[in-house]
Amino acid sequence: xxxxxxxxxxxxxxxxxxxxxxxxxxxxxxxxxxxxxxxxxxxxxxxxxxxxxxxxxxxxxxxxxxxxxxxxxxxxxxxxxxxxxxxxxxxxxxxxxxxxxxxxxxxxxxxxxxxxxxxxxxxxxxxxxxxxxxxxxxxxxxxxxxxxxxxxxxxxxxxxxxxxxxxxxxxxxxxxxxxxxxxxxxxxxxxxxxxxxxxxxxxxxxxxxxxxxxxxxxxxxxxxxxxxxxxxxxxxxxxxxxxxxxxxxxxxxxxxxxxxxxxxxxxxxxxxxxxxxxxxxxxxxxxxxxxxxxxxxxxxxxxxxxxxxxxxxxxxxxxxxxxxxxxxx
Amino acid sequence: xxxxxxxxxxxxxxxxxxxxxxxxxxxxxxxxxxxxxxxxxxxxxxxxxxxxxxxxxxxxxxxxxxxxxxxxxxxxxxxxxxxxxxxxxxxxxxxxxxxxxxxxxxxxxxxxxxxxxxxxxxxxxxxxxxxxxxxxxxxxxxxxxxxxxxxxxxxxxxxxxxxxxxxxxxxxxxxxxxxxxxxxxxxxxxxxxxxxxxxxxxxxxxxxxxxxxxxxxxxxxxxxxxxxxxxxxxxxxxxxxxxxxxxxxxxxxxxxxxxxxxxxxxxxxxxxxxxxxxxxxxxxxxxxxxxxxxxxxxxxxxxxxxxxxxxxxxxxxxxxxxxxxxxxx
Numbered sequence: 001x002x003x004x005x006x007x008x009x010x011x012x013x014x015x016x017x018x019x020x021x022x023x024x025x026x027x028x029x030x031x032x033x034x035x036x037x038x039x040x041x042x043x044x045x046x047x048x049x050x051x052x053x054x055x056x057x058x059x060x061x062x063x064x065x066x067x068x069x070x071x072x073x074x075x076x077x078x079x080x081x082x083x084x085x086x087x088x089x090x091x092x093x094x095x096x097x098x099x100x101x102x103x104x105x106x107x108x109x110x111x112x113x114x115x116x117x118x119x120x121x122x123x124x125x126x127x128x129x130x131x132x133x134x135x136x137x138x139x140x141x142x143x144x145x146x147x148x149x150x151x152x153x154x155x156x157x158x159x160x161x162x163x164x165x166x167x168x169x170x171x172x173x174x175x176x177x178x179x180x181x182x183x184x185x186x187x188x189x190x191x192x193x194x195x196x197x198x199x200x201x202x203x204x205x206x207x208x209x210x211x212x213x214x215x216x217x218x219x220x221x222x223x224x225x226x227x228x229x230x231x232x233x234x235x236x237x238x239x240x241x242x243x244x245x246x247x248x249x250x251x252x253x254x255x256x257x258x259x260x261x262x263x264x265x266x267x268x269x270x271x272x273x274x275x276x277x278x279x280x281x282x283x284x285x286x287x288x289x290x291x292x293x294x295x296x297x298x299x300x301x302x303x304x305x306x307x308x309x310x311x312x313x314x315x316x317x318x319x320x321x322x323x324x325x326x327x328x329x
Numbered sequence: 330x331x332x333x334x335x336x337x338x339x340x341x342x343x344x345x346x347x348x349x350x351x352x353x354x355x356x357x358x359x360x361x362x363x364x365x366x367x368x369x370x371x372x373x374x375x376x377x378x379x380x381x382x383x384x385x386x387x388x389x390x391x392x393x394x395x396x397x398x399x400x401x402x403x404x405x406x407x408x409x410x411x412x413x414x415x416x417x418x419x420x421x422x423x424x425x426x427x428x429x430x431x432x433x434x435x436x437x438x439x440x441x442x443x444x445x446x447x448x449x450x451x452x453x454x455x456x457x458x459x460x461x462x463x464x465x466x467x468x469x470x471x472x473x474x475x476x477x478x479x480x481x482x483x484x485x486x487x488x489x490x491x492x493x494x495x496x497x498x499x500x501x502x503x504x505x506x507x508x509x510x511x512x513x514x515x516x517x518x519x520x521x522x523x524x525x526x527x528x529x530x531x532x533x534x535x536x537x538x539x540x541x542x543x544x545x546x547x548x549x550x551x552x553x554x555x556x557x558x559x560x561x562x563x564x565x566x567x568x569x570x571x572x573x574x575x576x577x578x579x580x581x582x583x584x585x586x587x588x589x590x591x592x593x594x595x596x597x598x599x600x601x602x603x604x605x606x607x608x609x610x611x612x613x614x615x616x617x618x619x620x621x622x623x624x625x626x627x628x629x630x631x632x633x634x635x636x637x638x639x640x641x642x643x644x645x646x647x648x649x650x651x652x653x654x655x656x657x658x
Contacts, residue, residue: 002658003433004365011363011372012337025455029377034340036333043340045374046382048358048471053375053448055512056385062456087513088520104332117456119382122516126354127391127446127473129512129544130519142377144456169501174514182511183384183458184416185503187451190459191417215458329331 015042025145027109030101032092032139033124037108044142051122055129056182058121059083063239064282065143066315068112069323070103071282075239076118083178084120091120092137102141107328109143117142119181152283156199157308160288160300163213163276164193165267166201170211176236186214200278200287202270205234210265216278216285217241220265221303223274225258227251228265240280243322247310248303256306275301282315284308341371354474356438359430361421361468362453366437373471380451384458385511387450388412392568393611394472395644397441398652399432400611404568405447412507413449420449421466431470436657438472446471448510481612485528486637489617489629492542492605494596495521495530499540505564515543529607529616531599534563539594545607545614546570549594550632552603554587556580557594569608572651576639577632585635604630611644613637 006014029044030037038044052058061076077099084091091098106116118141123134155161168188175182189201193214202218203211212218212235219229219241227248229241251257270276274296278285284307286300314322335343358373359366367373381387390405406428413420420427435445447470452463484490497517504511518530522543531547532540541547541564548558548570556577558570580586599605603625607614613636615629643651 003359003430003437005437006363006365006367006372008341008367008369008372010365011367014363026378030332034335034343036335036339038335038337038340040337043335043337044377046377048373048375048448048469049355051516053382054389054446054510055516056510057513057516060383087517101332108332108334115456117383119377126475127444127471129515130523131516132520132523140377142456169503172498172501172514174498178513180513181383181385182513184386184507184509184511185501186458187380187384187386187460188416191461194459194461 012042027111027114027143027145028105029143030105030139030141037105039108046140047124049124049127050138051125051131051134052119052181054125054127055122056180057087057131058119059087059089059178059180060120061118061179062281063116064315065106065111065114065116065326066282068326068328070106070116070326071315072239072243072322073099073103073324074321075242079179079237079239080118080120083180086178087180088131089120089122090137092139098139101139103324103326105141106143106326110328111143111145115144115146117144152285156285157300160286160298161199161278162197162289163200163202163287164196164198164291166192166203168192168201168203170203170205170234173234176232176234179236189214200285202290204267207264208267209234210267210270211235212238213278216280218276218278218287219244220270220273221257221275221301222269223272225256225274227257227260227303228269229262230265231262238279240282243314244279244284244307244311247314248307250310251303251306257303275303277301277304277307282311284311356440356443356472356474357434358472359434359468359470366434368437375469376453378453378456379467380454380460380463381448381510383454383456384451385509386416386460387448387510388416388418388508389449389510390447390508391610392445393644394435394440394443394445394655395611397655397657399435399445399655400644401568401572401651402428402432402653403650404571408508408566408568409447409449412509415507416509417460418449418451419466421468427468430468432653432655434470435472435655439657440472440474444473444475446473481614485614486629489615489627490528490607491526491618492529492531492616493522493525493527493620495532497521497530497532499532499534499563502563505561508565518543529614531619533596536593537596538563539596539599540564542607545609547605547607547616548573549599549602550586550604550630551598552601554603556586556589556632557598558591559594560591567608569610569612572643573608573613573636573640576643577636579639580632580635586632604632606630606633606636611640613640
């Protein structure tokens with residue numbers, strides 16, 4: 001073997017090689033490294049010495065854009081700021097500028113319905129670990145053709161998903177407070193589920209209480225019609241969960257739910273529940289089996305279905321505080 | 330504000346902006362995305378959708394090259410393969426090919442003395458978490474002008490470094506077995522040390538036993554002249570530690586050490602020790618104060634200095650099994 005040294009033109013001439021058509025669903029990327037937006041997927045890259053690669057020293061957010069509006073944008077921006085504060089990551093711009101850059105990047109993509117991922121990294125360094133050695137923090141925003149919501153198989157909502165109790169050790173409480181990119185254990189949860197013929201793995205904490213799934217919060221409806229969700233000690237404060245709980249208040253008013261409670265939830269309660277479902281940005285993910293046993297009647301339950309409808313309505317025509325208009329050029 | 334959409338040429342025209350001269354010490358990078366080597370630092374990039382960015386789903390290694398030979402190369406390659414096995418990451422090539430690519434990339438750099446970082450990532454995906462959704466795993470190798478050894482201030486070896494007991498929660502045992510890029514807590518250890526006017530933070534495990542520092546193993550020499558190092562339950566099996574222990578056997582023969590022992594080490598023992606030092610690929614890092622208290626006589630101790638000399642000799646003219654010749658073109 002003899003490796004070839006590639007010129008810039010050769011790297012880009014080879015570009016189709018590193019993206020098959022199915023993956024080129026990236027519409028636009030802002031990078032504070034470049035100081036602007038690129039629309040060529042081959043340019044949607046990060047310098048290899050960014051500490052988010054080398055050290056997982058960065059945070060991220062994801063939100064969907066529906067009908068030209070960013071969903072729960074302010075909640076995501078608040079969490080981004082909070083994550084940065086906890087790990088003492090100085091923002092590359094003030095929050096207003098970060099918001100504006102993000103919304104403008106979506107605007108440039110031209111897409112009315114898409115998914116948006118943001119990364120705030122410690123910045124480029126010298127491949128060391130010390131956060132004080134980087135030049136400055138960096139912002140990346142990428143606009144994806146499809147929302148996470150579209151990425152979940154329609155089967156989940158129609159037939160329900162299969163879940164297992166995960167045996168991967170739960171991430172430390174620290175990571176429930178910071179939405180960092182250190183997700184290897186979450187990836188292991190997905191791998192374990194996949195190998196067991198399941199769609200989701202559910203983490204319980206060291207005390208045996210329900211925590212979360214790899215990228216979803218998990219809630220139950222018990223036999224008394226109470227919607228229960230865990231405390232925030234060992235799970236991330238999901239924006240989908242927080243909004244879902246707000247929307248579920250409607251179902252208490254109509255009598256479909258008998259209450260909503262944030263509390264410790266035991267495996268016993270999870271196994272006995274009438275419904276189990278995941279909540280993530282705008283998505284409800286009914287889980288109809290757990291460790292091979294049927295949950296409820298084995299089909300998505302009435303609360304999950306109602307909540308999914310409420311989410312769809314909220315994303316399409318909800319109040320101004322959850323729908324931020326995209327400034328299209 | 331109105332963001333600018335940049336062409337490929339504009340991105341690269343702006344390239345000097347994103348690397349000040351002090352940072353352009355990257356000599357060559359191999360990327361299996363490109364299928365070859367680049368020497369322009371502006372091309373030393375990773376696709377933003379690589380799971381190592383988004384999910385910390387990847388592993389890495391670092392080794393120094395001294396006088397045209399990779400130091401402890403086989404030990405690093407063995408650990409890389411082991412890390413990959415533990416997280417079920419299918420190698421992009423067989424190990425022989427990975428080794429050859431790595432050594433050839435160093436050869437192309439032309440450097441006789443440099444540092445080499447390797448990343449094995451789960452590959453490009455769709456920004457999801459599930460490891461089964463990526464196209465294929467990827468290999469990146471980057472050659473740095475300076476070795477880690479050169480990066481540590483000369484002061485450490487001459488005057489000794491300052492250490493503190495870290496209060497950052499220790500990473501889980503899982504991460505002691507896998508050299509993954511999920512290093513945010515390690516970065517927090519460095520930040521805490523920095524804020525306390527120290528050079529290193531030392532982690533103790535949940536049982537109170539000595540674990541490691543952010544990127545170094547930590548060993549002690551007790552008052553009886555026994556070199557003690559922790560078990561591998563809560564610290565990474567550092568190649569520098571393993572080789573250091575082999576080299577230290579020489580000091581037992583000469584009577585400079587009275588023994589070498591792998592055992593649990595309490596904070597009490599650490600505080601009472603004659604010497605404390607860090608070990609990393611080819612480097613000895615004497616720590617002469619801990620939490621503001623003086624260790625030994627406040628200067629790098631005799632064992633640390635002797636071991637440092639042994640390392641230097643080993644790197645320059647050690648046996649074939651620790652010195653792998655670089656194939657320069």
